[in-house]
Amino acid sequence: MKKNLRVLDLFCGTGGFSKGFEKAQCANFETILGVDILPVAIETFRKNHPRAKAICGDIRHIKLANLADELKLGKDGVDIIIGGPPCQGFSSIRPFRSSSEDDPRNSLFEQFANFVNYFRPKALVMENVVGLATHNGGRTIQQIQECFSQLGYECDWKIVNAANFGVPQKRERLIIMGVQCKTAAPFPIPTHDARGPTIGFRDKRRMLTPVEPNLFSLPPTKKLQPAVTVMQAIGDLPKIKAGETMTRYFKEPWHYFQKERRDGSKNLTLHDATAHTPKMMEIIRHSGKNISAIPPHLITSGFSSCYSRLDADEPAVTITVNFVHPASNRCIHPVQDRALSPREGARLQSFDDAFEFAGTRSQIVRQIGNAVPPLLGKAIAEPLGKMF
Secondary structure (H helix, E strand, O other): OOOEEEEEEEOOOOOHHHHHHHHOOOOEEEEEEEEEOOHHHHHHHHHHOOOOEEEEOOHHHOOHHHHHHHOOOOOOOOOEEEEOOOHHHHOOOOOOOHHHOOOOOOOHHHHHHHHHHHHOOOEEEEEEOHHHHOHHHHHHHHHHHHHHHHOOOEEEEEEEEHHHHOOOEOOEEEEEEEEOOOOOOOOOOOOEEOOOOOOOOOOHHHEEOOOOOOOOOOOOOOOOEEOOOHHHHHOOOOOOOOOOEOOOOOOOOOOHHHHHHHOOOOOOOOOEOOOOOHHHHHHHHHOOOOHHHOOHHHOOOOOOOOOOEOOOOOOEOOOOOOOOOOOOOOOEOOOOOOEOOHHHHHHHOOOOOOOOOOOOHHHHHHHHHHOOOHHHHHHHHHHHHHHO
């Protein structure tokens, strides 16, 4: 019989992280709370976590005792706390003081720590940008570990590439895990072989990647699957031109990733392409791997990855919050002359087609770009569920 494990999702955004936990096979993860300051993100969270309590507001103003009463949480009522405090919340980390749990001057990270201190979950998972590893000369990540250690959690961190876990995107995130026992934090073992240039980190022991065999040993019978490519993720979606919309599927899924993302969906949503100007269409027709493919007279500036096509046979680069605009980081369709549609961006983030997004098109695109890929959440949840 599967264990029931209750999850609090702080700074939840769309709730993609906790949705991934709910997909894990090792236990019955139940998301009971989501907190975010953005109303449209909380509306999306509610649509996809209908049984969870959703709070829209500043986390620093939440009274934890009142919240525990409202959720009817007694001792050991929370099993796992997950979340990604915004990186600006790390600029003023102070020594942790448990007596200051309701102090609105606390940094956003301190609020995460206060939730951990108050609810005493079995485990915590915090995700953030890779830059946290070098923030303040590496002292910030050390302070975070020391804070969780004071609270009684064995804590470690790794830089994780989502493409190593079946996400069709080379999205690197820093993952901090802590458990209430003397055992090391159970990081997931990569299932997919994603190679190629990434942001990385100078200390390769911090990189959770199959390229470094000394980091872990794969079971003898376990062979890594090939990384999921862009076209394996979106190749079943109907062809559309710039400015067009399509609301139904025409092809059957031909790759397991496509079949899993459809998950019984009958209607296609969010598959609408940005209407580009004639000049932008000319730029797009010239586009290649990087900006150097564009004739100089068509553009005046831009990073090397602007106005560039995704590789059809590789995982995508990191999706940004502007992926429907060609000037953003490599977001032009591999073979069609247009930027990605919101649905294609959601696929590259591993959202199921049935996942509902709230808000305007631009708000939805931003939510997709900021999200934690659900399949990464699922991968992180699996070893935790087996541990308890």
